[in-house]
Amino acid sequence: MIDLRSDTVTTPGDAMRHCMAQAEVGDDVYGEDPTVNRLETLCADMLGKKAALYCSSGTQSNLLALLSHCRRGDEYIVGQKAHTYRYEAGGAAVLGSIQPQPLDLEPDGTLDLEKVAQYIKPDDFHFAPTALLCLENTQGGKVLPMEYIEDARTFATARKLKFHLDGARIFNAAVKLNCPVTDITNHFDSVSVCLSKGLGAPVGSVLCASPELIQKARRWRKMLGGGMRQAGVLAAAGIYALENNIERLAMDHENATRLKEGLSDIQELDISPDSGQTNMVFVSTRGKGTGLSLFMKEKGILVSDEDDLRLVTHLDIGPEDIEKVIDVFKSFFSRSV
Template identity: 45%
Template structure:
């Protein structure tokens, strides 16, 4: 029986083409700058996002943390969403590794608006930490996307205060696909961008930080400092090249499957799904009856070869990706009916 894994798009396996590319990749020692495949990936990443340079890092978390470290000094404060990945899911790394404080923005939609930036930038006062960075996220962890126009407004606000902007673009291509724009249009409203290759783009490992040359030089040093310098990393970068050249273009299939799943769920009276909220490959739903005990659902599914995460704040999240097709979705829906019905 096929295991259907809808916990996240991080579970995607490298494609057969990626496995072949790994076997054949020309490699060298990347810490010496000698790995031709890594160099090719970094050049392509920078070009794709319209930035001067890029550096390959092992994970999205490292992409964000190296960027924060490169933009800030210990004791600084950074403005970012209260629910963003950096705050909620990176083990407090920004405090521990870079010694920065958070100025969190807690809007109900998880977006950051110009007024938030203006309100939170600290005055030039010896009592205050120095505000040194604004971090945006797109796509957002809640499955929503931020339009290019909205990003540009917030970027302009940051620039009025002379602040750099980092974009956690773990799913930047999903956002671009949903908004029907090029990823570089969204990246234009950030100085640095961290882009994950190992989510919907199917690479087994890796992320790219893209940005100005001098910043990327600093980021390379920070990457080394936290042990992220890799040697024959071309084995991994070979997959990254396929992620950028082929897999980004197929994310629409995942989004269409998420819409299909949303429509199937919407047929069921015993649960609530806000189909308008489905923008990328994530579908959030909750039982219609708040008293219904769905705490056993993840275990029930697991016994039937379907993997999901337990509900978070009352919501279940299902994520479509390259290893999930419509038959899988139908199987999940049928099992869900049995459990809830």
């Protein structure tokens, strides 16, 4: 199947599986798994931080960051469509008693800093103290401009806010900008990076930050049941991903651009103009997609919806797959006429 639903659907190749099978392991709760330790050191170094913590998922690593930056009753400011607010089951509020202040995102995926300033709470016992500003990069496949990130860092520092990045696809952003990933991550107090999306590992995210924050996060991870034992088998896949699967993200971006171009020829479809910056193409069928997902599945293609589709390229999809997807879309709408 050509699976366009997400870049989380990738499966480990033979080389990655070999690394997993050969991994040296120990008990990570005791800090004795050498492969986990190596992954954490590698990721911290790559992102320009002094410490890191291997987590079971991006949801967990983001939650650990929020719990470590904020106290009970604090507030964090975040985008309405940001993953940390919309897609992580309300964990910060439910488990941390941290109040979210969501704001509408701008078309380029940024938060308007003037609007953010209006929602920072005054030092008054009527309000939850604003403690943290969260961004996401990439946001809906869009890369945050570097000038904006620099301005946001200055903004957060001036207002004594901690600054967290949900960098699930941060390497997609760095590849798109053709810059070292540290050019982005150095502006943040903490960064979560996902290994199981475009990088192709089967499990895991890594939270990178200062040693002090990671020490807090490790305690929270234990409390949440996230302490793992011989996790080096999984960490080995993450090491392989970081060492082998970053530069090739450019191929996913090229495939997304080709997909956008091919689908743009179909009159029944509206393609988001911001699509194809990285590995995502957003498509609307304008209510004309009834039966589309079943038709695609019968042709060996999986999509997430029939009306508003997010089509995601990844390492299990090649140029020939993109051409087939375009042809099948054309076939469906030709049949519908």
